[in-house]
Amino acid sequence: MSKQALMVLFAAVIVFYSCAKDGEDEVSGGLENRDPEVETLDAIRRDENRLITLSGKANSNNNNIDDHGFDFARDSLFSKDKQSSNLGELTSDGTYQSPVEELLQDNGRYYFRAFIAYQNQQKYGSVKSFIYNNGLAPSIDSVSSRYGHLGDTLTFYGKQFNDNISNIKVSFSSYYSEVLTASDSVLTCVIPNFTQGKKPIIALENSNGISNFSDFELYTPQIETVDPIEAVAGDTITLSGNHFDTRLSGNRLSVGGVPSEIVDAERTTLKFVVPQELASQSESIKLMAQNQEITYSENLRLAAPEINSFSPETATFGDQIKITGNNFARLASANKVYFGEVEAKVVNAEKDELIVIVPDDLEMSTELLKIEAQFQVDISETPFNLTPPQISFVPNEFYANSELNIEGAYFHPDPNKNLILFEETEARIISGDRNSLTVTAPWGPYPRRKTKVKIKLLDLEVEYDIDLTLLDKWIMVSDSLPFYYYRSLNNAAVAQGSVFIIARDKDNSSGGYFLWKLTFDDLTWEKSALPFDLKWSGKLVSNDQNLYVYTATAENEFWEYDPLTEIWTKKGSFIGNRRDYPAQFSINEDIYIGIGSDFEPYTNIAYTDFYKYIPGTDSWVQISDLPLDEWGGKHRTETANFSVGGIGYITGGARNTGDYDSWSFNPATDTWTQIADFPYAASYTVGFALNGSGYVTGTGYSGKESWRYDISTNSWIQSDDIGRPRGGHFSFVLNGRAYVGGSGWPVGSGADAAQFELFEYVPD
The missing domain is CATH 2.60.40.10 (Immunoglobulins)
Incomplete structure (x- = not known):
């Protein structure tokens, strides 16, 4: 590098340095414009040597402080006994202290202030003072009142307190109070809302020590009246008395141990709400106030509804x-x-x-x-x-076991809690609401062939004012047969205008047989004993004058019953072979019995022979055999039989043979004639004659069909169903009406109600 270049570079460096220096001077000049600050802090006592040390605080703000210290005097103008402590040049900002070395007078008040000196002027902090008590602890001589309430203002009298509120503390059993005013001999404070006990220990504390005072206590709260003393949960109750806390939260009240809400609080009255959760009708009232719990002399009582x-x-x-x-x-x-x-x-x-x-x-x-x-x-x-239920409409005509709609009002909303009765028999409820019920009409009984409809609701009973008419031809007139009848001495019999049947007692279906007589007016039955033994497969038959029984026992006994004298007489024995379930009918007072089978041998014996009994001579005569099919068709038992116009008729009884042929017998010619076949093979059926026609009812265990034999056309015509299915039942005709009843399975093995029913048929 040339010498000329070096000279240029050196000059540039000098210029740069000069500019930087000028900038620093400008910044420094800005800081020097702020004045220094001084603050008077406190007079601090050192208990170990009773020395008072003054403290202050100074901040030079980058000014030169030539001197700093304190002025100290007996008056606030620093004109009386003024002294100054000069600490010299301030070397660092912050707090500084200086002891008072003058001998201070006991209980004398002294004033002090911090100062600084700079640039031929002085600057002062605020003036503060203290009372010198020569190191004695505070002493409480008395209080303005020996009694008080939490939150009251209390005045203490004594000495060596302190006139600086921040240098004195007052506590009530360790709970500090708010000090309102203080001097060396008088101090006021607020009794804290939270303290302990009725007689809190009061402690007054300053830098010289602590003074305790115990001659003070809180007022005891008093409950003089409770209004009302009898109330309801949720009622507002007023307590009158004295010394309650005026703050809601300063009172805690319970009834029977259950906290109660206080809604208003004054010194002499409290209002609280009776809680919901009381455990009994009479409970104690307890109040916690002024750190004391009291119990009222009388229990709060819940008022009776x-x-x-x-x-x-x-x-x-x-x-x-x-x-x-x-x-x-x-x-x-x-x-x-x-x-x-x-x-x-x-x-x-x-x-x-x-x-x-x-x-x-x-x-x-x-x-x-x-x-x-x-x-x-x-x-x-x-x-x-x-409100009683009302029935406003029911269809005037109906079929048994059909659905009907009953309209009205005030029915039970649960349909099944309404009891609908048809002639005292309960109907099955299907559905319904308060104004309508759908029911299934019961089978019966309907002895009047009409019915009243009733609704029973609880103990209320309302009857519809219109009779309902049944449309059925076969109508149940009784459901309370007192006997059990199933294939028993096949069929009933009518003699001397009375109906008879032989059957076992309803309550003892495996016991002996009885003769039952119907009282037609009320459809009740009278039972009487039999003087003979008989088999379940015997026969009861009538010639309209007397009853006759074939016992089907080994002796082939034959008995006669006179309804007028009610006497049984043994007659000449049946002359044919013993047999079970033979056919029977009566023509012109003579009795005809024949066919059937002997079930006692291992291989059953089927019979086709037939016999006539002549009551007038007590004699038996064999008549022509029934010309049944030689290939299995001979086995006929429990046939349906009837006689019309002096001719006897037989059909059914095809036990496992499948035969459906039907026959008539003419006693005048002693001949059997095959008539129109029955529509199908049938068994367990019964027959009767009515209005010049023959009828066959029931097919097997479950049939309910009825067939009419029209003699004039030699044809079988399906008639009206007999209501409920039945087989092995009985039938009879009385006063121009036909009746069927019984059947069903043995009692105790699935019997249904049908076996105790009696249905009536009135032809067109």
Whole structure:
């Protein structure tokens, strides 16, 4: 590099350095414009040597402080006994101290201030003072009152307190109080709202020590009256007395141990709300105030509920009932309302009114209302009445076992709690609501062939005012046969205008047989004993004058019964072979018995022979055999038999043969004639004659068909169904009407109601 270049570079460096220096001077000049600051802090006592040290604080703000220290005097103008402590040049910012070396007078007040000196001027901090007590601890001589309340202002008198509030503390059993004013001999403070005990220990503390004072206590709260002393949960109760806390939170009140809400607090009155969760009707009142718990001399009592009235007095299920009165619980669930012994739902509750729902499960239509509230009970003087159900429409004609719609009002909302009766027999409820019910009409009995319809609801019974007419031809007239009849001495018999049947007792289906006589007026039966033994497969037959029984026993006995004398007489024995379930009919007072089978041998014996019994001579005569098929068709038992116009008829009885041939017998020619075949092979059927025609009812175990034999056309015509399926039943004709009944399985092995029923048939 040339010498000339070096000179240029050196000059540039000098210029740069000069500019930087000028910038620094400008910044420094800006800081020097701020004045220094000084603050007077406190006078601090050192207990170990009773020396007072003054403290202050200074900040030079980058100024030169020539001197700093304190002025000290007996007056605030620093004109009396002024002294200064000069500490010299301030070397660092911050707090500084200086002891007072002058001999201070006891209980003398002294003033001091911090200062700094700079640039031929002085700057001072605030003036403060202290009272020198020569190191004695504070002493409390007395208080403004020996009694007080939490939160009251209390004045203490004594000495060596301190006139600086920040240097003195007052506590009540370790809870500090707010100090309001303080001097060396007088101090006021607020009794803290939180302290301990009736007699709190008061401690006054300053830098010289602590003074305790114990001659003070809190007022004891007093409850003079409670109004009202009898109330309802949720009521507001007023306590009158004295020395309560004026703050809500300063009082704690409980009834029976249950905290109560205090809604208003004054020195002489408290108002609280009776809690809902009380455990009994009478509970103690306890108050915690002024750090003391007191118990009132009398228990708070819950008032007894009172029912004055309710409306409406007559209503139906689900309706709302308004109960008016007094002292009901305001909480709905705290009231229990009963219709009799059935609890109702309370939907709204006020002290003087309850709204309840008429329960669906009432037990009676008339019930007193009972209210349980406040652990007490009241019962209405007037009973509640359930609105009776009404039937406004039922079809005038119907079929048994068919569906009907019953219209009306005030039915039970649960359909199955309505009882619908047809002539005292319950109908099956299918569906329904408050105004309509769909039912299945019962089979019966309908002894009048008409029926009244009733609805029973609880103990209420309402009858529809119009008779309903049945459209059925076969109508059940009884469901209470007192005997068990199934294939028993096949068929019933009529003699001397009375109906007879031989069967076992309903209550002993495996016992012996009895003769049963029907009392037609009321469809009851009279039982009498038999003087002979008989087999289940014997026969009962009548010639309209007397009854005759073939016993089917080994002796082939034959008995006659005179309904007028009620005497049984043994007659000449049956002359054919012993047999089971033979056919029978009567023509012109003579009795005809024949065919059947002997079931006793291992291989059954089928018979085709037939016999006539002549009552006038007590003699038997064999007549022509029934010309049955030689290939299995001979096995005929339990046939359907009837006689019309002096001719006997036989059909059915095809046990496992499949035959459906039918026959007639003419006694004048002693001949059998095959007539029109029955529509199908049938067994367990019975026959009867009515209005010049023959009838066959029932097919097997489950048939309910009825067939009429038209003699003039030699044809079988299906007639009206017999109502309920049945087989092995009985039939008879009386007063121009036909009857069937019995059948079913043996009692105790699945028997149904059909075996105890009696159906009546009135032809067109």
